Amino acid sequence: MPWQSNGGGGDRGPWGQGPRRGGGGGQEPPNIEDLIRKGQDKFKNTFSGNVGGGKGFSLLLLLVIGGWLLTGFYRVNTNEAGVVLRFGEWTETTSPGLHYHLPAPIETVIKPKVTEINQIDIGFKGTGSVQGINYSVDLAKERQMLTGDENIVDVEFSVLWRISDAGKYLFKVDNPAQTIRTVAQSAVRDIIARTPIQQALTAGRGSIEREARENIQAILDEYESGVEVTQIKLTKVDPPAQVIEAFREVQRAEADREKTVNQAEAYKNDIVPRARGEAAKMMQEAEAYKAQVIAKAEGEASRFLAVYEEYKQAKDVTRKRMYLETMEQILANIDKVLIEKEGGVVPYLPLNELKKKQ
Known part of the structure; x- marks a missing residue:
């Protein structure tokens, strides 16, 4: 070691002092005051005596400034x-x-976290916990909203958002999280106030979520909040707990009414087309009968006119022919007996009896 060869001495310490051995042969501990004093002397010699007073201070100042600049x-x-x-x-x-x-x-x-999805729960205490929000509100009153048909519903929903512009988020809006919460409540209440309760409870939830996200985002953009709303989730839309049983009874009655109306509509859709078909059939038959009667009448009239024209040309012949045709029709289906004008019965061939046997 370097201090062991200082001045040709034997076993010496780092401060130039050799060990002192007593009667027991052990090493005595060094004097603390001497060690402090010698350390101060070496420090002064380094920055003042050996290098020069001004240069030592400048070097120390440069080291301090360099370390300060590195912190940037x-x-x-x-x-x-x-x-x-x-x-x-x-x-x-x-x-x-x-x-x-x-x-x-x-x-x-x-350095705010801009990719982290934050969640604000409204109307209930969920997993979302964002700094700067007053959670001491009455949740029962917060989630009660009035629908478009003047019914009360309990609405619980969550707002999922992230920081889109860190500078605006930090400095454009005071307490951004509370602002998002207030804007979200206002937007959802406005939409629910224009929505019937049945639509809010069933198929209208998706459209409510989409419209709420668009409205909230528009307001926050107007505030230059630097926030992007990624999703609105309706976790619960129900009537108040105090009247939920009565509401369910009303819903069952509404369902029965809808069922009865649907059955009546089904019967109507079945019977009306058949009645219309029967009516159309009767109309067509009447039209056909009308056409038949008219055609027959026109034929009879044409036949009468034709006969009349012939009658005018030969009245005696036509009168006789008409007489013979009429008698032929009358005598065709009756039993006939021929009697001579002068005497008895004239035998004849019974053609009608032979015709009956056939």
Whole structure:
């Protein structure tokens, strides 16, 4: 060791003092005051006596300034954004990576998490916990809303959001989380006030969520809040607990009414087309009978006119022919007996009897 060869001495310590052996042969502990004094002398010799007083102070000052300047390096993680403040004023926003700013207290950096999805629960105490929100409100009153048909419902929902612009989020709006909560309540109440209760309880929930997200985002953009609303989730839309049983009875009655109406509509849809078909059939038959009667009448009239024309040309012949045709029709289906004008019965061939046998 270097101190062991100092001045040719034997076993010496680092401060130039050899061990003292007593009667017991053990080593005595060094004097603390001597050690402090010698350390101070060496420090003074280094920065004043050996190098020079001005140069030593300058070197020390340069070391201090260099260390202070090195404190300006900072790193922004992938899930963060760096907001640089110069004497408390926002100057720029930096992306993830290694950056440099003027050391404190000239410039400082705030690094909020911009990719993290935050959740604010309204009307109930859920998993969402965001700093800066007053949770001492009456949740029962907070979730009660009036529908478009003047019914009361309990609405519980969550707002999922993230920071889209870190600078605006930190400095444009005072208490952004509470602002988001207030805006969300106002937007959802406005939509529920224009929605019938049946629609809010059933198929209208999806449209309520979409409209609420758009309205909330529009208001926050107008405030330049630097917040992006990613989703609105309606976790519960029910009548108040005090009247839920009565409401369910009303719903069952409504369901029965709808069932009866649907059955009546089904019967109507079955009987009306058949009645209309029967009516159309009767109309068609009547039209056919009408056409038949008219055609027959027109035929009879044409036949009469034709006969009349012939009658005018040969009245005697036509009269006789008409007489013979009429008698032929009359005598065709009756039994006939021929009697001569002068005498008895004239035998004849019974053709009608032969015809009956056939």
